[in-house]
Amino acid sequence: xxxxxxxxxxxxxxxxxxxxxxxxxxxxxxxxxxxxxxxxxxxxxxxxxxxxxxxxxxxxxxxxxxxxxxxxxxxxxxxxxxxxxxxxxxxxxxxxxxxxxxxxxxxxxxxxxxxxxxxxxxxxxxxxxxxxxxxxxxxxxxxxxxxxxxxxxxxxxxxxxxxxxxxxxxxxxxxxxxxxxxxxxxxxxxxxxxxxxxxxxxxxxxxxxxxxxxxxxxxxxxxxxxxxxxxxxxxxxxxxxxxxxxxxxxxxxxxxxxxxxxxxxx
Numbered sequence: 001x002x003x004x005x006x007x008x009x010x011x012x013x014x015x016x017x018x019x020x021x022x023x024x025x026x027x028x029x030x031x032x033x034x035x036x037x038x039x040x041x042x043x044x045x046x047x048x049x050x051x052x053x054x055x056x057x058x059x060x061x062x063x064x065x066x067x068x069x070x071x072x073x074x075x076x077x078x079x080x081x082x083x084x085x086x087x088x089x090x091x092x093x094x095x096x097x098x099x100x101x102x103x104x105x106x107x108x109x110x111x112x113x114x115x116x117x118x119x120x121x122x123x124x125x126x127x128x129x130x131x132x133x134x135x136x137x138x139x140x141x142x143x144x145x146x147x148x149x150x151x152x153x154x155x156x157x158x159x160x161x162x163x164x165x166x167x168x169x170x171x172x173x174x175x176x177x178x179x180x181x182x183x184x185x186x187x188x189x190x191x192x193x194x195x196x197x198x199x200x201x202x203x204x205x206x207x208x209x210x211x212x213x214x215x216x217x218x219x220x221x222x223x224x225x226x227x228x229x230x231x232x233x234x235x236x237x238x239x240x241x242x243x244x245x246x247x248x249x250x251x252x253x254x255x256x257x258x259x260x261x262x263x264x265x266x
Contacts, residue, residue: 008243
């Protein structure tokens with residue numbers, strides 16, 4: 001690994017790439033805000049349907065349980081199990097999904113944005129303190145711009161969650177956060193930071209691309225596929241900085257994508 005702060009492109013090239021990246025981001029945001037209103041409405045609808053299903057199932061099981069207890073036929077919860085589904089220790093049915101798929105994907109996306117924000121913020125603080133050595137101004141500009149994009153994306157997802165009556169996602173991705181924190185302790189130069197940022201940007205881009213196939217509504221898929229190219233452009237610029245080929249795959253991969261099952265309940 002190159003342990004120096006030498007960029008593989010000129011500062012002028014990096015400044016131009018950053019400006020183009022920022023232009024793409026701001027072109028996407030108005031459409032994003034409109035589509036996220038539809039996401040909030042979709043999440044509210046899905047949660048209302050799920051709540052109705054759970055309430056009906058609870059009433060059904062309570063009726064069955066009451067009838068069987070009265071006739072002495074209930075033994076060890078076997079009848080409840082035979083009725084389908086699982087019961088919690090309190091006897092309340094545990095739904096297969098804790099909310100809609102779109103709700104989970106929205107939380108996952110926001111958690112990745114929070115992680116990216118924390119990472120870029122830590123890197124910029126390290127650069128300001130001098131612990132990364134000499135940082136080219138164009139690198140600082142790129143990091144500040146990318147940080148702003150991630151904040152916009154996080155704010156947009158959280159606005160949708162809050163409009164749907166949910167809490168904002170403020171915690172970073174739980175599975176990746178530990179690894180990132182360990183790597184942050186070891187960074188000593190711009191190259192180290194760029195490699196870490198590239199990892200996060202690739203994961204984010206792949207997660208958004210993969211999420212488009214999981215989301216249930218057209219509006220939600222539009223949001224995911226609108227953000228994915230911005231994250232991919234972040235990754236491409238970081239690849240240029242590191243002297244790597246910016247588009248290593250003919251088709252966009254999703255092997256490192258985060259899935260709804262990876263996000264613990266918030």
